[in-house]
Amino acid sequence: MLKSSMKSFTSLLAGALLMGQALLAQAQLPEFTELVKEASPAVVNISTRQKIAERALSPGMPDIEGLPPIFRDFFERNIPQMPQVPDGRQREAHSLGSGFIISNDGYVLTNNHVVADADEIVVRLSDRSELQAKLIGADPRTDVALLKVDPAGEKLPTVKLGNSNDLKVGEWVLAIGSPFGFDHSVTAGIVSATGRSLPSESYVPFIQTDVAINPGNSGGPLFNLQGQVVGINSQIFTRSGGFMGLSFAIPIDVAMDVANQLKSSGKVTRGWLGVVIQEVNKDLAESFGLDKPAGALVAQIVEGGPADKGGLRVGDVILSMNGQPIVMSADLPHLVGGLKPGSVAKLEVAREGGRKNLAITIGSLPDETEGVQPSVAGAEQSSNRLGVAVAEVTEEQKSALDIKGGVVISDVLDGPAAMIGLRPGDVITHLNNQAIDSVKTFTKVAAALPKNRSVSMRVLRQGRASFITFKLAE
Template sequence: MSMAFLLFFSTLMLVQVAQARNLPDFTELVEENSAAVVNISTTQEARSRNSRGLPFDERQLEQLPDIFQDFFRGPQSPFGQSPGQAQPRRSMGSGFIVSEDGYVLTNNHVIEGADEIIVRLSDRRELPATVIGADPRTDMAVLKIEDDDALPVVRIGRSANLKPGEWVLAIGSPFGFDYTVTAGIVSAVGRSLPTENYVPFIQTDVAINPGNSGGPLFNLDGEVVGINSQIYTRSGGFMGVSFAIPIDDAMSVFRQLRDDGRVSRGWLGVLIQEVNRDLAESFGLSRPHGALIAEVMPGSPAEKGGLQSGDIVLSYEGEPINLSSDLPPKVGRTTVGEQARITVMREGRERTLNVEIGRLPEEDDSVSTSEQPSSPGTGPLGLRVEPLSEDMLENLGVSGGVLVAEVGRGTAFEAGVRSNDVITELNREPVRSVEDFRKIANNLPTGRAIPVRIVRDGRASYLVIKP
């Protein structure tokens, strides 16, 4: 028995030693790269407020006569500070040096609104930084520091080569603890988040916390492959899901901010939506995939290139579009003025179009509304529709359609149709009048999904009705 136990114990030890040998050793990587990682501390000056709530900073107040300073600041406390007077706001983050002449990359939210930015190196040098440029869309900022001594730099890798399961490592200052090292694996690539359509995030399980923002994500070769940017959390702390900006995208933004002071992104000029199972069935697709074009903006590159509402984008420059979120990053990375090859499904047939990509303009936010069903409708599909006036047609930018005046309980409401929606297509046929709507609706096939195109709050989308 003792011999068998000894044999088993020896075998177990050998297995554990073999497994330990397969685990990566990060010590050399950390030693070689820590010097190029920096701590970023920011200060936002306190704002005093007058009786009307208007903000003034201290420098502006000091230029006023004493009587006005006392009025704006309010009564002084025995400790020389007005009761409730705002204190300077301080925050911390991380960053890394990408060039010997002192360019530093970090997150935009780390330095946004800061009046003073200090970059601290591993040898405890503290250098003031100036903002070269920032891009809120990608949450990136480029800083510049100056020093007589040589500045250490990181090596830049390729995020396009990352694969799920690959080891990665982060260096940063969570909660102000400088040069904290955490490691994990790549959980997924190409993640799209609701707050940002133009960044295909790297998802990892590397422990990231407040203060890590802007810090580098390394691969095992000691190359930066991402910028740690966000975490998914319900508690405010790390929960095993963190996101990094791919370094390929980050370096493109860096070069544009450094050279031009602004970022230019490709733009098609379409509103897209996900193709779910019902939409795939209604458009004749064998499975859900692609990006459904709900609206083509007038005068946009998409309109000039021949794209139409109802087209389903299947590939972009030869790369398949599986989810609608795959399309915006690919378009955004395309150089303005270049021709892009886009394959779409239109009326059951694939077509390839060459579209010249434009420059992305400022976005306008729109708010969608939802409401409860009213009393049962009296028309086809449980809808009561009305004609659109000339003014409404002009304001909505549509050539025809009908206004949904009332929605009763039934398939239309279950599909998401609401009062004040404008129906412009039904079963892929244009609706230009109440008569058109009734004629198409009364002859719809049963037992299969039917697409209906609506315009709500100025934005078009497709819904699916099952009569």
């Protein structure tokens, strides 16, 4: 009897534990149905039409006009392009994306790449009605575009806007969009990282998620569990063309700042420091006497720019701005770009083994310009342990490259220079943290280089500067 009672008690206990675990698991999983129901009406599908001049077919190539768009686009990118057909024939290119309504009078946010170069933009609402959209403005640097539709006196449904700065890694998020044209598809995941920098983007601290994002999701909203938009789904990392678990969204704070500027003035103004920076790796940190690889190394300064006027120097390592640490060099453009021109930025920099504080008045970001490739004239052989022949930089080259001194490489011989990838035409302006103003100075500094220790060298190639490191063996 006792044995039977113990057996029954054990069974009841086991059952209770299983039920408790099931209830706990259920309590921990998010519920998205109400969120989707409330938010979906303000999410829209965006389609564009663009007229493209026909091109003559390459000899032996098939006619691709009748192919589905996905295959036609592939062939257009990969087959040789012929001149445009002289009779001016045109065809239409179509694209699909997503967006969301931010005001009941018809303002819509999406990605710039969804609507770029479009001749016609159509916004399809959740009730499948379609409205012609006007492009108010676009900002390629952040990939944000602002559209306006005319709701004909009606008040459109709108999304609730959140604060992307409050996002935490591991937090649940949800995307609504039109992947491959399937309207109002819902996918969910977690925040994988915040403040993520991508190689091709300098002014957006991306939100990285594992939410399934595919072509057509671009421009759609990313929601938190409170139903607030915290980002615009913009990019994926892929090796196959499809989703691979890495998605990137533009923080809504960044997007709304851009949208407000586009709405008020039609353009976006950003802060500008006037420097070219690079990452500080272990070898560079050693060569500059830093305890650890961190900060943004100033490789180049625009003459007359804010950094130049504020006393920043080539070779300085920016460690913090306005009290915010610069861990990776890509952290700096986000911070500078978010400042208003005319505001003052307080920088802490590492210089010549010490620390220095600078106050720099931020300028306005200008259009990008191309660098200048120096020519090599009057080359003079220089005996050095690097294995390069160098010549004086002419006054014309100094003016074109915006530099005050340096030597230009005329030939690369066998040795360390060849191993680190130096080329004829490169200009060396600094070696072992010393400015190079002539062939004589270069030869003297090169002869005194230490052995078996990281040594830095500042090199200009096609007008762009960077620091590289190397070691001389015994």
